[in-house]
Amino acid sequence: MKRQFTRRELLKVSAQGAAAAGLARVVGGPGLSGMKAAEASSKEDPGVWIDFLVRDFVLHSPQNSLQNAAKERAWADPLVGFSRGDDPLYLAYKDHVGPFHWTPLEIFQLTFPELSVTPDQLAVISWILPQTEATKADHQKETAYPSERWVRSRIFGEEFNNELRRHVAARLLKEDFPAIAPALSPLWKMKESERYGFASTWSERHAAYAAGLGTFGLCDGLITPKGKAMRCGSVVARIQVPATPRPYEDHHAYCLFFSRGTCGKCMSRCPAGALTKAGHDKLACEKYMRQVTVDYASSHFGLKGYGCGLCQTNVPCESKIPA
Numbered sequence: 001m002k003r004q005f006t007r008r009e010l011l012k013v014s015a016q017g018a019a020a021a022g023l024a025r026v027v028g029g030p031g032l033s034g035m036k037a038a039e040a041s042s043k044e045d046p047g048v049w050i051d052f053l054v055r056d057f058v059l060h061s062p063q064n065s066l067q068n069a070a071k072e073r074a075w076a077d078p079l080v081g082f083s084r085g086d087d088p089l090y091l092a093y094k095d096h097v098g099p100f101h102w103t104p105l106e107i108f109q110l111t112f113p114e115l116s117v118t119p120d121q122l123a124v125i126s127w128i129l130p131q132t133e134a135t136k137a138d139h140q141k142e143t144a145y146p147s148e149r150w151v152r153s154r155i156f157g158e159e160f161n162n163e164l165r166r167h168v169a170a171r172l173l174k175e176d177f178p179a180i181a182p183a184l185s186p187l188w189k190m191k192e193s194e195r196y197g198f199a200s201t202w203s204e205r206h207a208a209y210a211a212g213l214g215t216f217g218l219c220d221g222l223i224t225p226k227g228k229a230m231r232c233g234s235v236v237a238r239i240q241v242p243a244t245p246r247p248y249e250d251h252h253a254y255c256l257f258f259s260r261g262t263c264g265k266c267m268s269r270c271p272a273g274a275l276t277k278a279g280h281d282k283l284a285c286e287k288y289m290r291q292v293t294v295d296y297a298s299s300h301f302g303l304k305g306y307g308c309g310l311c312q313t314n315v316p317c318e319s320k321i322p323a
């Protein structure tokens, strides 16, 4: 049987876990404005504290940047939600996607093998990073290739998303709540799912769905209260936070195509023919992104990376729940 750890041992194990998750450089970093007040409130309401951690970082970190001349923000104000480690949805995901898909317990135990934990002691913290109005406005005009702001948000915005993952996990670790950002685990991998083709060991969108943050559209994107033009992230932690209510029962509830039999606008926005009434052809989408948009981003913007997301803008679900 696993033993409980003393505070000193926990900090040591947490540091090891942080190193394994690539978090060490953030632990003990400079404080953020208002952190003391937020930390004080953590003792009473961890959900409020974590919500603050995410919002404050998005609002104040200089890394939330498109890294263009105007130093515009990559992301607008975020949404934050929580799901429980023992939510049956996580076992259902494993059942659907494949045995390689982690539950919160599995990635936590892989990261902290010496810690004793049960699924009900874990929480999954999820966030949505909405595209800015300027990025969406640029992208709406495009019909075949990505706008420069969109490519910048895909490259530099995702680098920031990784910093946010590290930041949230590190702050939790510092307060004795062992935490891991699954997408940053060295064990994270792409695998082949029998039912869904290529899939990963952890899905940020599915964690966000479990946390009440949105439902899936025809194009597989998550339609959130701030729309589908966004990226998301998550951290699994041993902490007690009440789950955010899920205001839906159907995983397609917010999509007009599934809920009302209308729309389908994302199909006509796709330059790769990857979207049909049958859904999202992941291979055609990936091929377009890797083969076409990589060259375009390099030749037109001098940027090394890719991005498409035309199905996320100039559609009814771009910035809100349309259904």
Ligand code: SF4
Pocket (backbone or CB within 6 Å): 216, 217, 218, 219, 254, 255, 256, 257, 258, 262, 263, 264, 265, 266, 267, 315, 316, 317, 322
């Ligand atoms: S554009 Fe229309 S059909 Fe496509 S995901 Fe959005 S609501 Fe659904």
Ligand code: SF4
Pocket (backbone or CB within 6 Å): 219, 269, 270, 271, 272, 273, 274, 275, 280, 284, 285, 286, 288, 289, 308, 309, 310, 311, 312
């Ligand atoms: S990301 Fe681009 S290629 Fe992929 S489905 Fe959306 S519009 Fe089509």
